[in-house]
Amino acid sequence: MPIIHASEAPTFDMPNATFTGLAAPSRGAKETCVWKTRVHPGAQPALHSFDHEEVLVAVSGAAVAVLDGVEHQVTAGDAIIVPAGTEFGLGNPHDEPFEAVVALPVGAMAFMNGQSLVPPPAK
Template sequence: MAIIRAADAPQFQLPGVHFTGLAAPSRGSKGLCTWRLRVEAGLRSDAAHTLDRDEIFMVLSGTVQLTPNGEKLGPGDAAVVPAGEEIQLSNLGETDAELYVAITAGFTGTMADGSTVQPPWAQ
């Protein structure tokens, strides 16, 4: 069994978004990736992308908005974004939002410009 202690979990930062890596292949999980996501208050993302696997967002605190439908999610809500559907996440609230995210290991993201990524928090 692999244990990922909060104090030892790898940290990653993009403008306005903080990732705490949890389960991933490099941390003992062959099939699933999870991470904690903190989205700063007022962040309006312009980083639309698609993934080749279903992705699940689970809101712990705050309010976020997922496009393309602009659905607002609050604490206790979850969203399942099917593979291939465009994702854009924003926090229109006045406080940071905290979420857990889960996806199958080995996924690839495609950005709006056509470039592909395999983010380090999921490796």
Template sequence: MNLIDASSAKVFSMHEATFTGLASPSRGSTENSAWIVELSANKPGVAHQLTREEIFICLSGTAKVSMGDNHHTLSAGACLIVPAHTRFSISKTSDENFRAVAILPVGAEAVLEDGKTFTPPWAL
């Protein structure tokens, strides 16, 4: 058993977002990675996709989720399931910071608009 406290977890910043790494292989998880994602700036989200399904559980704030031509609102208490290989972005839409827990299977990669792939460092 591993207990990871968010107050001592490693924090990463990328594309106007902050990621607090919780579960990952480097922290003892073998199946899934989990982190807290925070959006504080009212900036458009970065469109990308992932090679595996990703789940977001919104803790606070409100965000607009864009998937292709579809737009949805994600707010506290809601869960978003993004299928693998689905282009999406998340943008904060309220004055309150947006916070969510994200869960992604170990080994998944992000694919940016230019086709470049990478494993999110908070998921390693």
């Protein structure tokens, strides 16, 4: 059973968030990808969708989850279940970072800005 130590987990920076790859095929996972998302204070939602269900569990802070254009307040301890094909994004209008753990099936494709891709933390 592979152990992914936080100190060795790869990070991926985007303008509004940082992603820390935990479980993925490149790190031994066969069926499920898991990563930590840290949404920076003041971040606007980066709208995207997946061809599979995405599940997020809020770990700390607060955010605004946008699902198919509808805004929902999210705080630590909440879970977000995003059905396949649903346009989704997280914004953070607060002064503190928002962190969540995300799970997605291996091989799921993301769609964003007219492009399809496997998100870097899921590789």
